[in-house]
């Protein structure tokens with residue numbers, strides 16, 4: 001497997017108040033639910049033609065959380081949110097590179 005593939009392939013995903021992804025190269029990223037929900041790239045949240053955001057962040061519940069997640073092939077993650085929104089597909093590459101996250105350093 002190339003390094004590029006390794007970097008965009010999760011080893012493990014778990015939820016504990018944040019969404020955590022541990023990638024194949026052991027990089028550990030954590031995503032704030034609200035930030036992730038308001039970054040949803042779907043056509044209901046972002047205008048497909050202009051790339052302009054349609055979603056009004058202030059209408060998103062601060063206690064938003066994922067209900068479940070599902071892999072779409074091996075390139076994206078679909079997240080089902082507590083506000084019933086479930087059409088957003090988060091590309092794994094974007095989760096690794098573009099979406100806001102904090103890096104968790106592993107303490108060993």
Ligand SMILES: [Zn+2]
Pocket residue numbers: 040041042043044045046085087088
């Ligand atoms: Zn959306």
